[in-house]
Amino acid sequence: MSAVQPRQHEWSEQWSMFEDHELFLFQDWIRPLTLEDLRGKRVLEAGCGGGQHTAFMAPYARELVAVDLNTTAIARARNRAATNVTFLEADIATMDLGRRFDIVLSIGVVHHTDEPDRTVANLARHVAPGGRLVLWIYSREGNALMAHVVEPLRRRLLRRLDRRALRHLARVVCLAMYPAVHTVYRLPVPWLPYWEYFRNFRRLSFARNTLNVFDKLNAPQVQLITRERCEGWFRTGAFVHHEIQPYLGVSWRAMGVAR
Structure with missing residues (x-):
């Protein structure tokens, strides 16, 4: 798996200094999906950061693959007890895991990548038919x-x-x-x-x-995403249904069901 985006020390330093245990925020960001929807599912977490969201999902998912280019060592150390989690170091824009998942989530990550459009297209390729792609991203509108x-x-x-x-x-x-x-x-x-x-x-x-x-x-970089751009990610023919909701006037919650 080749990385088009260089490793960024800022993220490993951030998650070495901070932890985040606010479950309600994560639940807000993934709506209308719920943690119960993960029960028994094969889940891909694209951009696991310090592993805080991994910890929320692991008790529900049948299998959880957590990917990050910069922080997998930190996330793994904080989730040692989770036997159903596999941590991989890879660029989510270019990775090819050779399989598809029931649910693919990328929460607060896509807008920090070099190429958000390419990143989302690659994540969509990892969603199984009938599966869901769930994103939370910073919006251009309101920011x-x-x-x-x-x-x-x-x-x-x-x-x-x-x-x-x-x-x-x-x-x-x-x-x-x-x-x-x-x-x-x-x-x-x-x-x-x-x-x-x-x-x-x-x-x-x-x-x-x-x-x-x-x-x-x-953050080394951020691209604020317009609603129109976000809509375009789900209008490629890869999805049979999608919905986008504003969150707190500064971000989008987006979910698509794969064809």
Whole structure:
């Protein structure tokens, strides 16, 4: 299996420093799929990160194959007790596992790849007939702050910053959000930018919100995906049905049933 995308130390450093145990977030991201839908299924996790989602799925899946180009050692170490999980180091855009799965999930990963279109097409090839492809991706719509402020700052100023210093910066930025999140964003004014997002922010711990900020500042690259582009992934003839839902005004939940 050849890798078109180079390995990126940022991800291994991120998941060495952080863990994520917020089950409700994962359940939100995979809807309308549920963990019960994984029961007895052959599941492919495309981009397993630190193995946190692997841990959520392993008790349900009959077999779970978790793939990542950068972090499989971390994910494997955190899931030692899961005997039904196989970890593979590969580029999800180019891998050929030689088999198909009942459910293929890629949660929060496709928008960080070099070629999202190629990545999704390759994931679709790994879905068995009648199986499901499940994606959660950052949206272009509703993300002006990220597109025009966060990303330019990250590219120009933060790329060479030590990861520990970046973690400290993420804590400071996260803390600075709290006054507005707990005052202005408590008002019933859903037309405010990021209103839905910050309502969810209040449900999370400071540590989890810091991870979210760090992720935005640390990612080597991100492509924000329009709904039209996402729709195109499922209109290739490979799927008999698909649905795309906005999530918190800043991302898409997408699921397709393979032909």
